[in-house]
Amino acid sequence: MKAIEQLKNEHEGIKIVFRILRKMCDSLKSDNHLDAGHFEGILEFFQIFVDKCHHGKEEDLLFPAMVQAGIPEQGPIEAMLSEHVTGRGHIKTISQAFTRFKSGDTAVAGALAHECEQYISLMLDHIYKENNILYPMGESRFSQDIDEKLFQDFETLEQERIGKGKHEAFHEMINQLNDIYIE
Ligand SMILES: [Fe+2]
Ligand SMILES: [Fe+2]
Numbered sequence: 001m002k003a004i005e006q007l008k009n010e011h012e013g014i015k016i017v018f019r020i021l022r023k024m025c026d027s028l029k030s031d032n033h034l035d036a037g038h039f040e041g042i043l044e045f046f047q048i049f050v051d052k053c054h055h056g057k058e059e060d061l062l063f064p065a066m067v068q069a070g071i072p073e074q075g076p077i078e079a080m081l082s083e084h085v086t087g088r089g090h091i092k093t094i095s096q097a098f099t100r101f102k103s104g105d106t107a108v109a110g111a112l113a114h115e116c117e118q119y120i121s122l123m124l125d126h127i128y129k130e131n132n133i134l135y136p137m138g139e140s141r142f143s144q145d146i147d148e149k150l151f152q153d154f155e156t157l158e159q160e161r162i163g164k165g166k167h168e169a170f171h172e173m174i175n176q177l178n179d180i181y182i183e
Helices: 002-031 036-068 073-102 106-141 144-161 164-181
Strands: none
Touching: 002 036, 002 106, 002 144, 002 164, 036 073, 036 106, 036 144, 036 164, 073 106
């Protein structure tokens, strides 16, 4: 199932960014230090790659295909949708706290780190459930044709929402931040 395989690969990329962000949160909590440019890049990754693109593929294409294949909308799909909404709320709060931090209000550092950690924890649990419960339900029901159609539609959605150049730029950013914070 190459369409679902692509979503799983995206989950792995998202998890790398979470590891980097955890390191950034540690220094934010210990000495109020945060590289604003790096954080801005990660915030943009969450807003564009994770929400517009990855969640877009799930909400606009995968979930409807699953319903079409006979998986009830109530239950796991509904739960995943509701977690996407909760995630968006965290990103909004993170973005507002970061704006205050950038303007010199370092008192917000602890709350900013805490909100990031809440988002990471929600999303790691969400990714686990998709990889182990929801996606296998699709894999067991999708035909080769449905998989191929989904995969093509994913490509179109990605082109429309982020574009090839931006996708490559995110990869490059993750590699650079990984070298700085993890390696
Ligand atoms: Fe999701
Ligand atoms: Fe996902």
